[in-house]
Amino acid sequence: MEQQNQMTRSEVMDLAMSIGQMFLKSGSETSRVEEAITRFCANHGYKDINVFATPTIIIIGDESTSNSNIVSRIRSRNTNSGMIIKAADLSYNFDRWNLDYSQGKAWIKKAMTEKQPYNDVVVALAAGLGSAVFSVMLGGNLHDFGGAFLIGSLARFTTKELNRYLEGVFWEVGLAGFLICLLSLVYCDIDHLATMERTIVGAIMPYLPGVAFTTGIRDYIAGELIAGNARIAEAILLAASIAVGIVFALRVWVWMGWPV
Amino acid sequence: MDGVAGMILSFIYGLIATVSFGVLFQAPKKVLVTAGFIGAVGWVTFSELHKTLGYDTFYASFYATIVISVISEIMARIQKKPAIVFNIPAIIPLVPGLGMYQGMRYIINNDFLAGGRVLLNAALDSGAIAFGIMLVAGIFRAYKIKSSEFYKKEEEETV
Incomplete structure (x- = not known):
């Protein structure tokens, strides 16, 4: 529980957005993207964050006027089961693996640029x-x-x-x-x-x-x-x-x- | 061919088709084996129902999808992976992509009547597949929500 409070609100939102992008770019359903982002934010103590995802856009924000929202356009999608598995692993195991913000970002970057299993x-x-x-x-x-x-x-x-x-x-x-x-x-x-x-x-x-x-x-x-x-x-x-x-x-x- | 020989043949076809589409979707090797097996079982169900027992494609797709989704959800729980990675390659032999293409080709060649009929059939079959997946996923989800800690906590707080 201590580790959960180390990340600020914007860091949690940023990581959640990266996970959502990973899901959506690999052809996942939008309901899975929304669920993963909501669960990730709620697990880190921000239960008021709303998310809206379609196949081309993800919007994360809340209902207050003072906080910032983040928007991400998804321009290309393909079906990539390996990436979906990796994203699901990260979103379920983030706390168990004891990652902080920069480690999480590095993990996502490595997963996105890693070589595909088949050429x-x-x-x-x-x-x-x-x-x-x-x-x-x-x-x-x-x-x-x-x-x-x-x-x-x-x-x-x-x-x-x-x-x-x-x-x-x-x-x-x-x-x-x-x-x-x-x-x-x-x-x-x-x-x-x-x-x-x-x-x-x-x-x-x-x-x-x-x-x-x-x-x-x-x-x-x-x-x-x-x-x-x-x-x-x-x-x-x-x-x-x-x-x-x-x-x-x-x-x-x-x-x-x-x-x- | 019908009987056991036909079933074995459709099992092999379904296996190869599903595995090759799994490779197209960059699935890891462990997933390929499971998805190939699920797709083969689904295709055997479909072809037995449709060709041997004479069911309509709508019902045959629906029942085959139910079989595929149940096995996928169970394997997803066992292997700790999202069910979609088993579902998507396994339903490939069932989905009516061919109908969509043929309908479009009829329409481009000015045969609107045949095009409309084929496209509508494709839409109905897709509907059967989608409904089958949603039905099974919904049942499994209801079970998960009932037993999970996270949703319980959230409900208490919002109430």
Whole structure:
């Protein structure tokens, strides 16, 4: 109990914000972010602190006029289970590990900059494997399996590289759709036993926004209407951009007069 | 294929799909094993209900999600990790991302009727999955709040 009083109000709020950012940037639900921040502040003796989180912003403050609030914009999110586990560990064990403010900040900084368990090549191969299995699950044969594996890995790797120059989900997913459709058309021209539809369907699986959509509906059910709106809008944008990419590639192919 | 061979096949498919998406989501190796098993069990449940017993996708998704969430919540308590790290990769085979894409493609190709039907179906299936997760999480949460010290203390102070 002594150690809890060593941190000032602004230090507690700052640390709570960092934990919230860690959660939200790794694709956690907003209710978990709000709960973690509230619990962290309450554990350190500040029970009057309110928090509001949507997928793009976190606001921490209270109802009085004299104290300061802090606001943080979250511009990019992805799904990162490892980071969620680390953030949950820190938020539950902060007192047990006997950390003070600067140690906590250093811990968070180390966790955020630490190397990911899998590098780009492994991730690309995993995307290919997932795509291939999905194309078989939806009724494809071995030729579709091979095609989806090749195209899925290649598309993942290319979009990861391109993403360094073009920020934004629309570009990443739209380009992925375009590339996948183009490569599938080429692949089906070479291997006549593969069906284009199944190869494409398998290869786009890692980009589909099913999880975003489901999370949005979960937010609605939990009463987080604004967070739900944001997630559903993101899901619709993703689905639309991948469809646009694929249809654009198909139209170009037909327009050039090549056989489908 | 149906019977035991079909079940084993769908178990393997579900396992590989879940593990590869777990790698995409940068899950640690210990989590990958558990999540892969949970996803495989969920996919077997779904495909048995939908393909063998002829349930609608809505009900099949709902029951499969219930199975996935119960195991995830139990494993989350055992391994001391948030349930979401097991949930998210495990529901990947169930979520109707394909329906969303197909609906959008119909709409872009001016087939609004088919697009609307497919999109609505996808929304309903997502609703079933979300409802399943919320139901199980809510039950586990009610149990946790009942037994936790922190909430008791807070309630006394606010009352």
